[in-house]
Amino acid sequence: MARCHACASTLEAESERGEGKQVQAQRLLALVGRPNVGKSALFARLTGAYATVSNYPGTTVEVFQGRAELAGGRWAVVDTPGVLDFASPRGDERVARDVLLFEDVGAVVAVADAKNPELTLQTLIPLAELGLPVVVALNFADERRARGLPSFASRLAEELNIPVVETVALTGEGLSALKAHIASAAVPRIKVNYGPLEHPLQKLAGALEAVERAATDRVKPRGLALLLLALEPEDAEALLSRLVPDPGERAGVRRVLQEARGEAPRPAYAIALARRRAVERVLPRLLPPAPTPEKREPKQKEGWAERLARWTIHPFWGVLVLLGVLYGVYQFVGVLGAQVLVGFFEEALFGEYINPALTALVERTVPWAWLRDLFVGEFGLITLALTYSLALILPIITAFFLAFGLLEDVGYFPRLTVMAHRLFRKMGLSGQAVLPMILGLSCDTMATVTTRVLETRKERVIATLLLALGVPCSAQLAVILAMSAAASPGVLVGVLGIVGMQLLIVGRLAAKLLPGDAPAFIAELPPLRRPRLRNVLEKTRLRLVWYVTEVVPLFVLGALALFVLDKLGILSAFERWVRPVVQELLGLPPEAAAAFILGFFRRDYGAAGLYHLQQAGQLDTVQVLVSLVVITLFVPCIAQTLVIVKERGWRTALAIVAFVLPYAVVVGAIVNGIARAVQGALGLGG
Amino acid sequence: MRCPMCGSVLDEQAQERACRGCPLRALTRGCRLGLLRCPLCGYHSLAREFQAPSKQETSEEATTMVVTMSTTKALQGKVWLGELPPGAEARLLGFDGLREPDMRRLLAYGLAPGVQVRLLQKSPAVVIKAGETELALEGELARSIEVAPQPRIRAKVQG
Numbered sequence: 001m002a003r004c005h006a007c008a009s010t011l012e013a014e015s016e017r018g019e020g021k022q023v024q025a026q027r028l029l030a031l032v033g034r035p036n037v038g039k040s041a042l043f044a045r046l047t048g049a050y051a052t053v054s055n056y057p058g059t060t061v062e063v064f065q066g067r068a069e070l071a072g073g074r075w076a077v078v079d080t081p082g083v084l085d086f087a088s089p090r091g092d093e094r095v096a097r098d099v100l101l102f103e104d105v106g107a108v109v110a111v112a113d114a115k116n117p118e119l120t121l122q123t124l125i126p127l128a129e130l131g132l133p134v135v136v137a138l139n140f141a142d143e144r145r146a147r148g149l150p151s152f153a154s155r156l157a158e159e160l161n162i163p164v165v166e167t168v169a170l171t172g173e174g175l176s177a178l179k180a181h182i183a184s185a186a187v188p189r190i191k192v193n194y195g196p197l198e199h200p201l202q203k204l205a206g207a208l209e210a211v212e213r214a215a216t217d218r219v220k221p222r223g224l225a226l227l228l229l230a231l232e233p234e235d236a237e238a239l240l241s242r243l244v245p246d247p248g249e250r251a252g253v254r255r256v257l258q259e260a261r262g263e264a265p266r267p268a269y270a271i272a273l274a275r276r277r278a279v280e281r282v283l284p285r286l287l288p289p290a291p292t293p294e295k296r297e298p299k300q301k302e303g304w305a306e307r308l309a310r311w312t313i314h315p316f317w318g319v320l321v322l323l324g325v326l327y328g329v330y331q332f333v334g335v336l337g338a339q340v341l342v343g344f345f346e347e348a349l350f351g352e353y354i355n356p357a358l359t360a361l362v363e364r365t366v367p368w369a370w371l372r373d374l375f376v377g378e379f380g381l382i383t384l385a386l387t388y389s390l391a392l393i394l395p396i397i398t399a400f401f402l403a404f405g406l407l408e409d410v411g412y413f414p415r416l417t418v419m420a421h422r423l424f425r426k427m428g429l430s431g432q433a434v435l436p437m438i439l440g441l442s443c444d445t446m447a448t449v450t451t452r453v454l455e456t457r458k459e460r461v462i463a464t465l466l467l468a469l470g471v472p473c474s475a476q477l478a479v480i481l482a483m484s485a486a487a488s489p490g491v492l493v494g495v496l497g498i499v500g501m502q503l504l505i506v507g508r509l510a511a512k513l514l515p516g517d518a519p520a521f522i523a524e525l526p527p528l529r530r531p532r533l534r535n536v537l538e539k540t541r542l543r544l545v546w547y548v549t550e551v552v553p554l555f556v557l558g559a560l561a562l563f564v565l566d567k568l569g570i571l572s573a574f575e576r577w578v579r580p581v582v583q584e585l586l587g588l589p590p591e592a593a594a595a596f597i598l599g600f601f602r603r604d605y606g607a608a609g610l611y612h613l614q615q616a617g618q619l620d621t622v623q624v625l626v627s628l629v630v631i632t633l634f635v636p637c638i639a640q641t642l643v644i645v646k647e648r649g650w651r652t653a654l655a656i657v658a659f660v661l662p663y664a665v666v667v668g669a670i671v672n673g674i675a676r677a678v679q680g681a682l683g684l685g686g
Numbered sequence: 687m688r689c690p691m692c693g694s695v696l697d698e699q700a701q702e703r704a705c706r707g708c709p710l711r712a713l714t715r716g717c718r719l720g721l722l723r724c725p726l727c728g729y730h731s732l733a734r735e736f737q738a739p740s741k742q743e744t745s746e747e748a749t750t751m752v753v754t755m756s757t758t759k760a761l762q763g764k765v766w767l768g769e770l771p772p773g774a775e776a777r778l779l780g781f782d783g784l785r786e787p788d789m790r791r792l793l794a795y796g797l798a799p800g801v802q803v804r805l806l807q808k809s810p811a812v813v814i815k816a817g818e819t820e821l822a823l824e825g826e827l828a829r830s831i832e833v834a835p836q837p838r839i840r841a842k843v844q845g
Contacts, residue, residue: 085790113819115818116817116818119796268786269790269793280800313807313811315809315810414822417822421811421824422810519788519791520788520791520827521824522791522823522827524795524821527820
């Protein structure tokens with residue numbers, strides 16, 4: 001499965017390579033739709049490949065690509081990010097827009113929620129205006145039937161003159177029909193009258209028609225003109241410079257666009273409103289007259305899922321559900337994963353069999369001491385890298401991925417945003433930022449990429465900063481759970497409380513310092529769904545594959561770097577240099593310094609190093625608390641730093657790292673001081 | 687209902703607004719003391735003192751009332767989504783007071799003037815259902831969306 005960030009280049013390269021030798025050109029099929037309508041699941045069904053299927057918006061920031069045998073031969077299939085509005089300033093929606101405009105799309109599968117005919121039409125209108133051939137997949141058809149609502153598929157097909165198929169992506173229902181209809185994709189027959197906007201619109205479309213456009217001959221000028229009008233001026237300019245390569249012609253179009261803007265105030269709103277009116281005009285022809293509310297009432301009895309869904313966002317029960325979920329994850333990851341599984345892997349499997357056997361093997365076969373150290377020494381590839389990554393982290397992270405995948409599959413996260421948005425407001429973030437931050441609990445690097453779904457620069461910077469500062473990633477969180485389960489549950493409460501407080505303080509300050517304000521919180525709440533075990537297992541498997549192939553090598557690299565630093569004497573010099581900080585200020589054993597250095601490579605290795613120290617009995621409860629707070633607040637891992645540089649630029653990245661490093665130490669020192677004082681007052685002793 | 691002091695016929699919504707700002711209401715979510723307050727003259731007393739008007743009166747004077755309400759600036763006859771009680775149904779009228787990005791986003795989620803919604807809850811976020819779609823909105827946003835409450839709840843209150 002090929003992924004691509006910049007999308008255009010990779011997609012073209014891929015399809016050209018395929019085309020070269022084939023007689024029949026491979027065509028591109030794009031899956032387009034609103035967030036959360038099951039595009040990714042449908043994509044998986046069509047291609048056999050797997051994009052993370054989740055019950056929350058914002059999963060697919062990258063474009064997933066696969067291949068499929070459909071009617072009319074082989075197709076390249078792309079799964080685009082969910083789109084609410086093609087003229088949105090958000091990064092993920094721009095990606096979907098770019099695929100439709102600049103890729104040679106042969107057909108579009110418009111995926112829509114069968115429960116919602118209004119939004120289905122709303123999805124189709126921009127596609128019709130761009131002149132793209134469409135097949136409609138009305139997904140979640142089973143849920144519509146379960147609600148006792150009549151099907152509108154055939155009327156929609158008739159009304160808009162396009163193929164419409166009812167599907168259930170999770171079971172595969174309707175899939176063969178969908179495949180069969182791809183070849184007969186057609187441009188939807190729906191026309192929107194934009195009223196007072198029509199005149200400037202036609203002028204702009206005329207101007208676009210007259211100029212030479214790059215790679216967009218298939219796309220109708222009217223659709224392009226609407227996009228340019230609805231976009232924010234700077235986004236419109238960016239699109240224009242891609243659309244019209246010749247600077248002279250571009251200047252002409254720009255002038256017409258500016259005139260059009262002058263004629264029509266708030267064009268984006270006017271366009272959206274006109275489309276809505278068109279939807280309302282078509283809607284009665286799709287549905288039989290609505291039954292009166294009295295008749296509908298008995299059918300809409302609340303099932304267990306609805307009732308549970310209501311509880312998850314209740315001001316009181318919602319908090320209890322949240323605490324229950326946290327406790328469940330703690331038990332599953334911290335106790336089962338970290339104690340039972342790690343006990344087996346590390347102590348039994350690696351401690352008694354693998355490591356002694358490999359050590360013996362190395363000692364017998366390798367004559368040079370330094371080379372032996374490379375494999376089985378203090379920072380050896382086997383004794384450090386493989387033991388940490390496979391025996392320590394792997395079982396913990398597996399448990400975490402299972403728990404995370406389950407919550408994702410049930411659809412709990414959007415509901416969590418409802419509970420959390422006020423807290424986020426205090427940090428200068430809108431509710432939209434809740435999802436990237438939760439994703440951060442899985443992987444901060446990935447989460448930093450998803451901050452581009454946020455609408456304002458201010459929000460993106462704050463979210464990036466907070467992710468770098470104090471959102472522990474899955475492996476790190478897992479180690480925190482493991483260490484606190486071994487020390488005392490109070491440590492977990494302490495770490496989360498202290499780190500949470502820092503997020504609040506720093507977010508608050510950043511919100512004050514940075515100009516602008518956060519957009520209001522609006523979120524769709526998809527229904528809670530029964531989790532599919534296969535789905536959860538498959539997701540866990542994919543994430544574990546990612547961990548083993550991308551993370552474990554980094555671990556090895558980290559150990560190698562430590563080994564080299566150790567042999568060159570730099571490590572001990574550095575340890576001597578930071579010892580006063582680590583020992584005096586933080587009250588930790590000097591060995592902890594090595595763990596923090598490891599933390600530069602990946603945060604979780606640092607945490608794993610601490611875990612190791614704790615297991616060796618070198619950390620008391622206060623030291624566990626202090627070290628966990630420091631490693632959580634500590635600098636982001638290399639991968640995350642690189643992504644910050646890529647997404648936010650050098651200066652912001654540098655500022656973030658320069659702030660986070662001393663801040664972590666200062667907070668750690670304060671926590672140490674207070675905890676020691678409290679301990680002394682209680683007369684507990686070391 | 688009719689005010690025993692000034693004799694004006696009260697609209698449920700107007701009466702709701704008159705009670706806003708009462709410190710007791712914030713604590714108990716709705717008046718637990720069973721008091722009502724006339725939005726025009728400010729008289730407040732036990733609910734039973736506000737007697738029901740006769741049928742003819744209702745149709746005629748209620749209309750007059752609504753006109754008075756919308757023209758009296760102090761009372762601003764507008765009703766906002768965020769002020770309806772949970773369970774209420776309403777038709778969206780407009781969101782002209784919002785910033786354009788927020789307006790666009792509401793439209794993108796299918797919330798447009800004319801759409802019928804049901805208010806499910808108000809805390810920790812306002813949750814509404816439009817068709818089969820459930821949306822969570824920030825309270826402040828919901829308080830800037832103008833609505834026309836649907837007769838269903840009025841009938842319930844009066845009956």
